[in-house]
Amino acid sequence: MQSGVLAADGADLYWEAHGEGPAIVLAHGVGGNHAIWFRQIGPLSRANRVITFDHRGFGRSTDRDGRGRMAFAEDLRALLDHLGVERALLVGQSMGGGTCVDFACRWPERVAALAIADSLHAIAEPDDVRPLMDEARAATRELGQIERVLGGKARAADPSLAILYAQINSFNATDRHNLAGAFPTYAPEAIGGGRFPILFIAGVDDVLFPIEAIRRVQTRVPGSFMVEVSDAGHSAFLERPVEFNDTLLTLAQMAGHAGRVAAHSNAAGYTAA
DSSP states (O other): OEEEEEEETTEEEEEEEESSSSEEEEEOOTTOOGGGGTTTHHHHTTTSEEEEEOOTTSTTOEETTOOGGGGHHHHHHHHHHHHTOSSEEEEEETHHHHHHHHHHHHOGGGEEEEEEESOOTTBOOOTTTHHHHHHHHHHHTTOOHHHHHSOHHHHHHOHHHHHHHHHHHTTOSOOTTTOOSOOOOBOGGGSSTTSSOEEEEEETTOSSSOHHHHHHHHTTSTTEEEEEETTOOSOHHHHSHHHHHHHHHHHHHHTTOOOSSOOOOSSTTOOOO
């Protein structure tokens, strides 16, 4: 593993890199930081170079000028430049999806593929999607963080997951209440332009981004497809990591961005279909 702190414009950005091969970048959500990807790093780094980082204001990163989300994509570009990465498969979960969508729209030549996980951040909500999102925002406004991000089935099946999530979240100076800045928004039809494959992957039981809202947006994004993860809420990457990881590995293969070493599922006894 490699790690470091990059002095960016108005921020200090903590990063880690695991493994070797074509780069996969994992951008966390508002409740996480680089440590939240503990179920992805092992399986994905067998064939790829996996880069995790803390958005400014999260984990071990600072946000000295208070720009928050409006600087996230520029921070990611600075990090890729620093690490010598010309093109990467970008994976953005929730808030991190906004980072990756913004980056992909501004610098598409540097994107091998884009995975938008349980997120519609930085995407303009069409008229038939906005009512669904307004209803979800109203219904979840008073929920605690754990109830927002982990589906009920995951909490019941593995109570320790909620404890671990809360512990990782506790290292963040920023939360959804004090998060600064705003993402620019892009029409779904403008994302990617068919230049690279785009995956929407979402938990069917997500209360923050209803699955029907994501379905309706996905149909408008050129070159995109969708994978729905059953028995998962807003954090499919934690709740159903085997399905999540194998989907990303498939996306890497589709994009010609997989490493030379064969990567196998992290499920014991897994048999490829």
